Amino acid sequence: MAHKYSLYPVIMAGGSGTRFWPLSRHLFPKQLLRIGGEHTLIQQTMRRVLGCAPASNVLISTNAAQADLIRVQLVDWKEELTNGFLLEPEGRNTAPAIALAAVEVLARDPNGLMLVVPADHVVTGQRDFQAAVELASELAADDYLVTFGIKPIRPETGYGYIKPKSTVLLGKRGKLRGYPVQKFVEKPNVAKAGQYLKAGHYFWNSGMFVWRAATILEEIGTHQPAILASMERIRDLKKDGATPQAIDDVYRQIKPVSIDTGVMEQSSKAAVVPVTFKWSDVGSWGSLDEVAEKNKAGNVMTGRVIDLESKQSIVYADRRVVATIGLQDMVVVDTPDATLVCPKSRAQDVKTIVDILKKQRAPEHLEHLTVQRPWGSYTVLEEGPGFKVKRVTVNPGGRLSLQMHHERSEHWVVIAGTARVTRDQEVFDLKVGESTGIPVKTKHRLENPGQETVHIIEVQNGPYLGEDDIVRFKDDYGRTVKV
Amino acid sequence: MAHKYSLYPVIMAGGSGTRFWPLSRHLFPKQLLRIGGEHTLIQQTMRRVLGCAPASNVLISTNAAQADLIRVQLVDWKEELTNGFLLEPEGRNTAPAIALAAVEVLARDPNGLMLVVPADHVVTGQRDFQAAVELASELAADDYLVTFGIKPIRPETGYGYIKPKSTVLLGKRGKLRGYPVQKFVEKPNVAKAGQYLKAGHYFWNSGMFVWRAATILEEIGTHQPAILASMERIRDLKKDGATPQAIDDVYRQIKPVSIDTGVMEQSSKAAVVPVTFKWSDVGSWGSLDEVAEKNKAGNVMTGRVIDLESKQSIVYADRRVVATIGLQDMVVVDTPDATLVCPKSRAQDVKTIVDILKKQRAPEHLEHLTVQRPWGSYTVLEEGPGFKVKRVTVNPGGRLSLQMHHERSEHWVVIAGTARVTRDQEVFDLKVGESTGIPVKTKHRLENPGQETVHIIEVQNGPYLGEDDIVRFKDDYGRTVKV
Numbered sequence: 001m002a003h004k005y006s007l008y009p010v011i012m013a014g015g016s017g018t019r020f021w022p023l024s025r026h027l028f029p030k031q032l033l034r035i036g037g038e039h040t041l042i043q044q045t046m047r048r049v050l051g052c053a054p055a056s057n058v059l060i061s062t063n064a065a066q067a068d069l070i071r072v073q074l075v076d077w078k079e080e081l082t083n084g085f086l087l088e089p090e091g092r093n094t095a096p097a098i099a100l101a102a103v104e105v106l107a108r109d110p111n112g113l114m115l116v117v118p119a120d121h122v123v124t125g126q127r128d129f130q131a132a133v134e135l136a137s138e139l140a141a142d143d144y145l146v147t148f149g150i151k152p153i154r155p156e157t158g159y160g161y162i163k164p165k166s167t168v169l170l171g172k173r174g175k176l177r178g179y180p181v182q183k184f185v186e187k188p189n190v191a192k193a194g195q196y197l198k199a200g201h202y203f204w205n206s207g208m209f210v211w212r213a214a215t216i217l218e219e220i221g222t223h224q225p226a227i228l229a230s231m232e233r234i235r236d237l238k239k240d241g242a243t244p245q246a247i248d249d250v251y252r253q254i255k256p257v258s259i260d261t262g263v264m265e266q267s268s269k270a271a272v273v274p275v276t277f278k279w280s281d282v283g284s285w286g287s288l289d290e291v292a293e294k295n296k297a298g299n300v301m302t303g304r305v306i307d308l309e310s311k312q313s314i315v316y317a318d319r320r321v322v323a324t325i326g327l328q329d330m331v332v333v334d335t336p337d338a339t340l341v342c343p344k345s346r347a348q349d350v351k352t353i354v355d356i357l358k359k360q361r362a363p364e365h366l367e368h369l370t371v372q373r374p375w376g377s378y379t380v381l382e383e384g385p386g387f388k389v390k391r392v393t394v395n396p397g398g399r400l401s402l403q404m405h406h407e408r409s410e411h412w413v414v415i416a417g418t419a420r421v422t423r424d425q426e427v428f429d430l431k432v433g434e435s436t437g438i439p440v441k442t443k444h445r446l447e448n449p450g451q452e453t454v455h456i457i458e459v460q461n462g463p464y465l466g467e468d469d470i471v472r473f474k475d476d477y478g479r480t481v482k483v
Numbered sequence: 484m485a486h487k488y489s490l491y492p493v494i495m496a497g498g499s500g501t502r503f504w505p506l507s508r509h510l511f512p513k514q515l516l517r518i519g520g521e522h523t524l525i526q527q528t529m530r531r532v533l534g535c536a537p538a539s540n541v542l543i544s545t546n547a548a549q550a551d552l553i554r555v556q557l558v559d560w561k562e563e564l565t566n567g568f569l570l571e572p573e574g575r576n577t578a579p580a581i582a583l584a585a586v587e588v589l590a591r592d593p594n595g596l597m598l599v600v601p602a603d604h605v606v607t608g609q610r611d612f613q614a615a616v617e618l619a620s621e622l623a624a625d626d627y628l629v630t631f632g633i634k635p636i637r638p639e640t641g642y643g644y645i646k647p648k649s650t651v652l653l654g655k656r657g658k659l660r661g662y663p664v665q666k667f668v669e670k671p672n673v674a675k676a677g678q679y680l681k682a683g684h685y686f687w688n689s690g691m692f693v694w695r696a697a698t699i700l701e702e703i704g705t706h707q708p709a710i711l712a713s714m715e716r717i718r719d720l721k722k723d724g725a726t727p728q729a730i731d732d733v734y735r736q737i738k739p740v741s742i743d744t745g746v747m748e749q750s751s752k753a754a755v756v757p758v759t760f761k762w763s764d765v766g767s768w769g770s771l772d773e774v775a776e777k778n779k780a781g782n783v784m785t786g787r788v789i790d791l792e793s794k795q796s797i798v799y800a801d802r803r804v805v806a807t808i809g810l811q812d813m814v815v816v817d818t819p820d821a822t823l824v825c826p827k828s829r830a831q832d833v834k835t836i837v838d839i840l841k842k843q844r845a846p847e848h849l850e851h852l853t854v855q856r857p858w859g860s861y862t863v864l865e866e867g868p869g870f871k872v873k874r875v876t877v878n879p880g881g882r883l884s885l886q887m888h889h890e891r892s893e894h895w896v897v898i899a900g901t902a903r904v905t906r907d908q909e910v911f912d913l914k915v916g917e918s919t920g921i922p923v924k925t926k927h928r929l930e931n932p933g934q935e936t937v938h939i940i941e942v943q944n945g946p947y948l949g950e951d952d953i954v955r956f957k958d959d960y961g962r963t964v965k966v
Contacts, residue, residue, distance in 0.1 A: 021806075022806070306836055306839055306840070308829075308832055308835060308836065315824075317822075320819075320820050320821055320822055321820065321821045321822070321840070321845065321847050322821070322822045322823075322824070323504075323505070323821065323822070323823045323824070323825075323833070323836040324823075324824050324825065325823075325824075325825035325826070325829040325832045325833070325835075325836070326825055326826055326828075326829040326832070327824065327825070327826075330824070332822075332824050334817075334822050336803075337803050337804065338803055338804045338805070338806065339800075339803055339804070339805045339806070339815075339817050339822060340805075340806045340807075340808075341798075341805070341806070341807050341808075341810065341813070341815050341824055342806075342807065342808035342809055342810070343808070343809055343810075345809075346791075346808040346809040349791055349808050349809070350806070350808070352791060352808075353789055353791065353806040353808070356789055357789070357804070362804065364804050379865075381864040381865050381872060382862075382864050382874060384898075384938075385899075386898060386899065386915065387898035387899075387938075387940070389864060389872065389874075389940055391865060391872075409916045411894075411896045411918045413894045413942040413944070415867075415869060415870035415942065415944060416868075416869065416870075432869065432944060433892045433944035433945075435894045435918070435920055435942075437918055455867075455870075457870070457872050457940075457942045459896040459898065459918075459940045459942075461896070461898060461915060461916040462916075
């Protein structure tokens, strides 16, 4: 079928990562992880939607803190996504984020269709996915708000359920059918969930939607008028050339509400397409084996794991060797600065662990020892009173900002590649095995003029070694500089 | 009672550490670990025997690979132990090691009594221990080979059992009694062990002994004549000024045999003193809770552990945070380069893990990332192709050898203390935040002339970075130097 209207995929990538701790962190959420494939979840999602629309139509709904990391992961589509990032100043659940995206799509194309997909789900069956999107698009062109219904495979109590009005056929495509929604059922208890599973005509709400931007905005206006009003105010402020601060303030004042409870469950335009592709929201470590490859004993084991006779367990090793003996239905996740051990059945309680770390202001909830940057990355090897040791990598052509620190001196030893160093007025190259020192309060810059990734060991000395002791004078990546 | 004879404690410290992996390593066995107290097991053992004899009487039976680490841990008795180390060239089980110690004691004192104790057991009740040693010494003076019998508290199948001939009282002291041994019973099956536990007149063989050096050598001569012959050959070779190599070769040819099966079980002179002190050989992670402090839920937790509702579990965290949820009877041991997770009931299978690592020639079975040296220590922070990063600490007054490397250059950045550097003909001091480079094939030395421990970060570059690329020219600690 030729689409009547163009499709704009909207990748919802604003979530913060607690449920996959310690592999996910507040600043490194699940969508950035390599789960169930060679690509990260957001890369998988990007590739998936490119089967339905060109990259220049894709919008990424996220926030400033995560945008840099997402840009790094989606660098293959750097040009196409230049204007594709919609940044929330603060998370307000899905309805406001979708309204913001709808406004953007409308501005580009008054007849535009939106395909809303979470960045961190796993879908298997690209053809089936595209077929479902195409049928949903047909229904959406008729002003339906279309959700994808997933056939339940267990009495899950963590999802909402959808019952189609199966007497009314809205459209079909191969084996796929589209129906109006008879009712949405909020997360049921286990007895109800068992009934739905047996009944066979209830479907999981997958959180993926297709609709016309105009339709969803209209329905948001009907059911969440305050959100629509805020969108109009933001539009007016932009017209008047207001400060980003003023615009963000309007967004921050919106009451958080999800698109499911706020709009879908109240709208008479809701439709559902029960789908045939395999889907998982990989909601916790315990559900990893839905999407990852298992060995004969039912274990999902990644990295340098030495196992004796474990069964149905998930073991993730990062840099260290992890030895496991006789585990049953256990989760073991070993990262450079934090380790998790629990039964699969308790995997959802990792949220409590993250809360405890947060209260302790422990860095292990916030980010990894390895931090991605637009120019490369750094890994903290050790820190202690008065010193910090990092391995810094600089990509070919990458260049850190021209910067200065008030409180620390730095020493650099090159261990791979050729590094170009700016130190005050000097510019010189350092080869493998060469080193230099950067005294405190000295302007400096590190760059990689070559084709090979530069690795240096940086030893910092000083009374204060926080990342925020930095004055930037020039930056290639649009970060704030001193003027 | 005044001893008729002087007592010479012999600390058996030759064991290699597999059962407490990953906390113990081949080159860092259990006796060097801090278990059940603020001191390491060998330090506890040293303190224990000092209640019975002066430090200058103590002999440490070990091997060259471990002697340096033991000297570091027993540095408080450095002077007294100067001649106290008996080094086996290769482990030959306990009988040859004890014979070697007996020869040494006889040379010092023809009437000397030996108190043989393993370096890696935990004993609680110093007074009871001393009382038992005193009663055993009385029996030993009458030419008995005295063992300490431990009252069984569970149907253990891993130990040998001793049945006293309780009709014959050899001596008493307070509540303590000494009897001849009626029989030794090798490790029983679980049914037998249950019977022994009920019967109440069987005791665990603790591997601790008191005897006259002359008596045990005589009995070794009777039951293991080949061992005595080897001892005599070694004595003759020493007299003739033979090379250490030639002497070691004789020792290496001895057939390994334990003092229990080789002598005690065959001797008519065996006696037993059932003791009142608490004892554990802490044979595996699973038995740690016999000696370590438990919290209300029965957990032994060390380090930065965040736990939700675990029970009867052992969790050891070293530098990282370890999060555990809902564990029951589990062992989790997290070290800088290796992690172990298993049920307590499978803890003995860690030996199999160590065997696998050994076959893989994986460094994690051999030693820790932190390695103790006589002058301080080093910790490998990271290594990769062509580079290695270490933190090196040098104790006040400590000095590495004057050395040179064929294949690597080194860069040093001082992060604590003041380091004195020798580089070719130069000698200079580096303060915190200062650095220097040591080119390949350059003679150099690092020392700490001050009162504060020196910490430096060392970055090594080169095609080969093994510890054996070292030419020593001068050394304070008796290690081989180039002449």
